[in-house]
Amino acid sequence: MHPYTRRTFTLSASAALAGSALQAVELGAKPYQRPDASWFAACPFGVSTHWTALSQTIHPADWRPFPETVAKFDIERFADDIASSGASYLIFTSCHALQWLAGPCDAIERILPSRTNKRDMIRELARALRRRGIHLILYYNHSCNHGDDPAWELAVGYHEPDKSRFVANLLAIIRELGERQGDLIKAWWFDSCYSVDTHGARYGKSTIPDDFRFPWNEWVETAKAGYADRLVTLNAGMMRYYLYTDHQDYEWGEAQDLIAVPAAQFTPDGLQAHRWVCLDNLAWVHSQYNEPLVPARFRLDELSLYVRTARRFRVPVTFNIDVDRNGVFLPETMGLLRQLRTQVG
Secondary structure, three states: OOOOOOOOEEEOOHHHHHHHHHOOOOOOOOOHHHHOHHHHHHHOOEEEEOOOOOOOOHHHHHHOHHHHHHOOOOOOOOOOHHHHHOOOEEEEEEEOOOOOOOOOOHHHHHOOOOOOOOOOHHHHHHHHHHHHOOOEEEEOOOOOOOOOHHHHHHOOOOOOOOOOOHHHHHHHHHHHHHHHHHHOEEEEEOOOOOOOOOOOOOOOOOOOOOOOOOOOOHHHHOOOOOOOOOEEEEOOOOEEEEOOOOOOEEOEEEEOOOOOOOOEEEEEOEOOOEEEEEOOOOEEEEEOOOOOOOOOOOOOOHHHHHHHHHHHHOOOEEEEEOOOOOOOOOOHHHHHHHHHHHHOO
């Protein structure tokens, strides 16, 4: 298939309507006002890094335990690399498969001790990016996915028949993270919604009953607490389009490849459109120990055509780039992105 063949995200109209109806009565008929997303629409492209506690080094001698990795992480060099790529924003993973934060969080510590770090790497990174004129979009995953983190799943209450403690724990985490980072967080990207709510796409086994509806409106309200201008998106799955609630602001856009070519700035539901493409490592995380970073899968002309098409409709494109445990990028990939920025303006 030619990389620019237009595809659209899968959407079940009846399911989407049913989801919207359920959410409409969740917290009453309080109208939701979407904040201005024009800053995001003006971005030609951004980058994301699935840098996590499971990221591995490309050289064995450079490996350290995660707390030591966080303590010695070179934030200024990392921010310089992001800035040199020409990206307008960074989507940075706070937690992914393991609920292990590169910073402090009392809410996580109360649930499962020793899953945070004293150094607030997220805040330092956000400030370093701001000094360079780069926006931070904070990615968060609840880490209750198919047994990736069994100890966390048990501690947080994921497997309990009554999900109220589970929900309360997660709300406490995102409230604390949001309050701690303040206006340094321009937007949230929330992953794995399908693992806590069965009304959209389903992936693998889940302990969530079919009649349970996750309180998405409260989730979004908590994520924006004190900062109403933050953008929020809820990931419904790779190449899936499903609204758990209309209380969100932009499209998650996880497409992986140069497909679903944008044709409008907004989705039919009024979300600011967005695409998230995996530039190199299809595993997204550099989880293989003592292995080289993965080179880009696309040529410059392919990337340029895709981004220029997206820019015509004011749709930002995010490229996930391979990074090792110590924040090292492939120089050729950074050079490719610099060339891309020159071509797309």
